[in-house]
Ligand SMILES: NC(=O)C1=CN([C@@H]2O[C@H](COP(=O)(O)OP(=O)(O)OC[C@H]3O[C@@H](n4cnc5c(N)ncnc54)[C@H](OP(=O)(O)O)[C@@H]3O)[C@@H](O)[C@H]2O)C=CC1
Ligand SMILES: O=C(CO)COP(=O)(O)O
């Protein structure tokens with residue numbers, strides 16, 4: 410009899426087994442594979458820039474450890490690319506996949522490996538969001554960006570030498586994604602009170618703690634600092650764990666994420682996910698009646714954008730995103746309720762100095 414298991418249920422907490430964070434850990438990839446009994450044919454999913462930064466080295470380390478390695482270079486996080494990765498994996502009879510790079514490569518490897526029922530290792534080259542360790546993938550399907558449930562990586566190998574050398578904007582964006590936990594949890598509590606939605610105390614506490622750590626250490630998060638990269642990567646991994654414990658992205662994604670997802674759809678050129686979520690957090694914290702100034706100050710100290718101008722997005726798209734954010738994920742109740750009026754949207758953006 411075939412056992413049917415729902416790995417996406419709140420009862421099934423799927424977590425990475427090996428997590429390596431530190432200077433030069435990339436070279437441990439062969440040992441990690443041995444530890445996890447991953448043998449045979451590896452498929453590396455990477456981008457053209459990140460191939461040079463880390464992909465080639467990972468390939469060499471794996472070959473030295475006895476694996477046969479093929480690489481697929483991707484350029485878009487679309488369902489067509491997921492299929493391309495799956496085809497390549499089937500063609501080479503891959504036994505495991507590695508996503509080497511930033512969000513796009515990791516999401517493609519994550520979703521393709523989930524569909525093929527193969528393990529995958531996440532090797533981030535930047536710490537720009539918590540997808541590096543989570544069980545969710547953001548993929549463009551039929552022209553629309555959607556967040557889908559997938560498997561968590563079996564291992565995360567985060568080399569802080571590489572991550573700290575990446576443009577600082579990525580690390581600052583990662584901080585924005587973590588700080589956004591605050592409003593995500595407030596929204597979750599609200600949904601629990603108003604809609605009797607399940608609320609996970611433990612996942613919420615873990616999520617708040619990661620945001621607190623980043624705010625408290627905002628002064629010391631600096632470019633080219635491996636200690637900064639280490640702090641942010643650990644918080645991002647912790648976010649992945651919080652989402653796995655909750656069985657959903659609730660602890661790390663609320664109204665501020667809905668604002669960011671809406672901007673991705675409507676703005677001609679969106680900013681980084683974590684940058685948009687950070688700005689969204691300032692405004693959603695205002696709506697919650699909380700200390701939005703503290704969020705703004707922390708983001709400013711870190712060097713993350715706090716205004717529409719710094720995001721490179723025109724004011725009108727900020728207002729439009731505020732007006733439509735509530736409808737992007739109607740099943741997720743947040744402070745946005747059934748939507749803001751145009752004057753309320755403009756007011757929140759002006760008072761919080763996101764637009765001037
Ligand atoms: N799964 C999840 O929960 C989440 C997923 N996402 C998704 O992740 C993607 C965004 O990820 P993000 O990381 O912001 O951006 P991308 O993955 O789009 O990467 C942005 C660019 O940075 C380059 N890059 C990566 N690392 C370095 C480095 N060390 N030095 C120089 N350049 C580098 C990449 O190169 P290359 O071209 O080689 O890749 C790419 O061109 C989106 O597809 C988004 O939807 C966002 C949030 C959460
Ligand atoms: O970005 C995320 C959490 O930080 C993932 O959440 P979503 O479910 O909104 O994609």
Ligand SMILES: [Zn+2]
Nearest residue numbers: 538539586686
């Ligand atoms: Zn996020």
